[in-house]
Amino acid sequence: MPELPDLQVFAKNLTKLFKDKKLEKVNATVTAKLNVPVKELEDTLEGQTLTHIGRVGKELQFTFKNGHVLALHLMLHGELHLFEAKNEHRFSIIELIFEDKKGLVLTDFQKAATPTLDPEKSDTPDALAVDARYIEQKLSSTKSPVKTVLMDQKVLRGIGNAYVDEILYDAKLSPFSASNKIPAEKVKVLLHSIKSVLEDAEKQIIKHNPDLISGEVRDFLLVHKPKQKETAKGETIHQKPVGSRKTYYTDSQELF
Structure with missing residues (x-):
């Protein structure tokens, strides 16, 4: 599933392609998860x-001149593809065809990717906008493993399994740490790692895949590497589940 850095890059590249273009036609081919009738979507x-095209949490949001917003959540296997005049891609969920006949299609063979017209706004902070006070409050209120808390989209929006592993490795904090046992000074380190890891990842993706609008780029990750036994520093990479998620970590990460 694409996470925050991937989606940031998608949004920037889609902006270059489609900003200020008029939408001629929207075709919703899979409507099970669409929150409004197809005709309402078309009329709107x-x-x-x-x-504007931006990222909000794990969604891409397309804002139109009339103020309405179309959100696309790619879920686990959703992909975005470009086409001209006619879409030839399989497993289409929704097609957007613009005035120059250039189009964008969201596909998903599992039919789980979700388009939403005018999604509800969330009070949950984005991972790039969170502050120390909020993180301290959320962590101190639960004994759940810190990885579980950071992955909860009702606590923090935008990051998932891979980047939580990277953030915790950067902060030298064990993913199994009881959240309410983490000292305040370590929480500050964690907050710094959240922002620095995500911002650096976006730069790495742009550097190596400047036109990316779909998929996941993970080559530069340091610890969330399923096929690798050691980090670049020679540390053994361990793998154990936290909840149902495979978790990659090293002995250098402190357990609280």
Whole structure:
């Protein structure tokens, strides 16, 4: 599943392609998860100019001149593809066709990727906007493993399994640490790691895949590497589950 850095890059590249273009046609081919009738979607968006594409949590949000927003959640296997005039991609969920006949399609063979018209706004902070006070409050209120807390989209939006492992490795904090046992000074280190790891990942993706609009780029990760036995520093990479998620970590990460 694409996480925050991937989606940041997708949004920037899609902006270059489609910002200020008029949407001629929207085709919702899989409607089971669509939150409004197809006709309402068409009446709301067709003929409107796209003014902004951004990332909110794990969604891409397309904002149009009339103020309405189309959100796309790629889920686990959703992919975005470009096409001209006619979409030839299989497993289409929704197609957006713009005035120059250039189109964007969301596909998913599992049919889990979700389009939403005018999604509800969330009070949960984004991982790049969170502050120390909020993180301290959330961690101190539970004894759950810190990895579980950081992956909870109702606590912190935008990051998932891979980048939580990377953040905890950077902070030298064990993913199994009881959240309410982590000292305040270590929480500050964790907050710094959240932002620095995510921002650096975005730079790495742009450097090696400047036109990316789909998929996951993980080559540069340091510890969340299923096929690798050691880090670049020679540390043994261990793998154990936290909840149902495979977790990669080293002995250098302190357990509280």
